[in-house]
Amino acid sequence: MATKRVSxxxxxxxxxxxxxxxxxxxxxERGILLLNLIGSPGxxxxxxxxETLKRCRFSAAVIEGDVATARDAERIAxxxxxxxxxxxxxxxxxxxxxxxxxFESLQFDKLDVLFIENVGNLVCPAEFDLGEDMKIAVCSTAxxxxxxxxxxxxxxxxxxxxxxxxxxxxxxxFDRELFWKDVESLNAKAxxxxxxxxxxxxxxxxxxTVETWLKQKRETQRA
Amino acid sequence: MATKRVSxxxxxxxxxxxxxxxxxxxxxERGILLLNLIGSPGxxxxxxxxETLKRCRFSAAVIEGDVATARDAERIAxxxxxxxxxxxxxxxxxxxxxxxxxFESLQFDKLDVLFIENVGNLVCPAEFDLGEDMKIAVCSTAxxxxxxxxxxxxxxxxxxxxxxxxxxxxxxxFDRELFWKDVESLNAKAxxxxxxxxxxxxxxxxxxTVETWLKQKRETQRA
Numbered sequence: 001m002a003t004k005r006v007s008x009x010x011x012x013x014x015x016x017x018x019x020x021x022x023x024x025x026x027x028x029e030r031g032i033l034l035l036n037l038i039g040s041p042g043x044x045x046x047x048x049x050x051e052t053l054k055r056c057r058f059s060a061a062v063i064e065g066d067v068a069t070a071r072d073a074e075r076i077a078x079x080x081x082x083x084x085x086x087x088x089x090x091x092x093x094x095x096x097x098x099x100x101x102x103f104e105s106l107q108f109d110k111l112d113v114l115f116i117e118n119v120g121n122l123v124c125p126a127e128f129d130l131g132e133d134m135k136i137a138v139c140s141t142a143x144x145x146x147x148x149x150x151x152x153x154x155x156x157x158x159x160x161x162x163x164x165x166x167x168x169x170x171x172x173x174f175d176r177e178l179f180w181k182d183v184e185s186l187n188a189k190a191x192x193x194x195x196x197x198x199x200x201x202x203x204x205x206x207x208x209t210v211e212t213w214l215k216q217k218r219e220t221q222r223a
Numbered sequence: 224m225a226t227k228r229v230s231x232x233x234x235x236x237x238x239x240x241x242x243x244x245x246x247x248x249x250x251x252e253r254g255i256l257l258l259n260l261i262g263s264p265g266x267x268x269x270x271x272x273x274e275t276l277k278r279c280r281f282s283a284a285v286i287e288g289d290v291a292t293a294r295d296a297e298r299i300a301x302x303x304x305x306x307x308x309x310x311x312x313x314x315x316x317x318x319x320x321x322x323x324x325x326f327e328s329l330q331f332d333k334l335d336v337l338f339i340e341n342v343g344n345l346v347c348p349a350e351f352d353l354g355e356d357m358k359i360a361v362c363s364t365a366x367x368x369x370x371x372x373x374x375x376x377x378x379x380x381x382x383x384x385x386x387x388x389x390x391x392x393x394x395x396x397f398d399r400e401l402f403w404k405d406v407e408s409l410n411a412k413a414x415x416x417x418x419x420x421x422x423x424x425x426x427x428x429x430x431x432t433v434e435t436w437l438k439q440k441r442e443t444q445r446a
Binding site: 071091092121143149152172 | 263264265289290291292294295313314315342343344345346347350363365366367369370372373374375376388390391394395
């Protein structure tokens, strides 16, 4: 039984890898940067997107993944950017085939950056390739400093870690030094950001990095 | 392929149901109350257990589920109660067979309440029966008030909702009325608690309810 299960999961994954490759090819062809935001429920993923959309000079679209409701898509739509809501109806992560289906409703003309906000979950979404250029780990100070070592896979595979809710630091027990030391031990290459979700402090450094990634992607495309 | 997958998952689930039934039978025989704590990473599950163990008049043991590390078990062991750490090594939830294996290392003599702290995840753990008397949803104010409707399954199936980090309310945007209204709409029967994790305010009401559940279980056992 165990062997059968493994082979079955592998073949499902293999199909999904083909979908991810298809996404990667569409994004490359059009020079669109694809970022996959992953974090716990309430980590501040949607707020990070709101602060990004408020200030960014590139054109953006968003795919929202949620178990249920279209609340996050409604928050994003308020910024006048194209947004598609995927409801997984119990599913704990997005898969490439769902993202490809969302593409059918997206206009790619003049699009620079496509953000995917994954289902709120620090475990499962890190396992699935959505054809993204980068996985972004979003983690709030309120979750506690022990999360990188307790949920190592995402922190190990991501290209950036965004620590949100910096404004709560005076009111909680959060060992900031330990948090970044553990992130560093798992992933020395990841870009690191601290964001105050209420004031927007720290967003500029994040935006500059996204712009640099976009520029690099366009240069690779032309090369 | 889809049909094959469903039947396979069902049979794996069926095996797990047998393990869950076995757990339920051991707990019934010994009159032990089994509570399965489920919530996001950083929801305050371990802190809730610490505050509970500090004050409780019943004898308790804890099974800790984590993707990696034994940090939570170390925090619990400081209270001198028996604790078993299960590392799922990537797995996003506990399953009954893992809990049964932990039983091999537990002393059940004179035990009143066994707490299981599930892997930090608001989605997957709600799907798996661990033979518990009750699932307890643990959710922090810092996660935001929209979580019940966005992750309805846990809130629908749990017997109690514990809202933690009440002390952060002055510093965050959290619509308390909306949160409890949505919980009520999903599950009118669930017991409802608000806890200040730092001062321990609200813990007494929670402890009284756990004691009532234990008493009820013992009465059922004798009947």
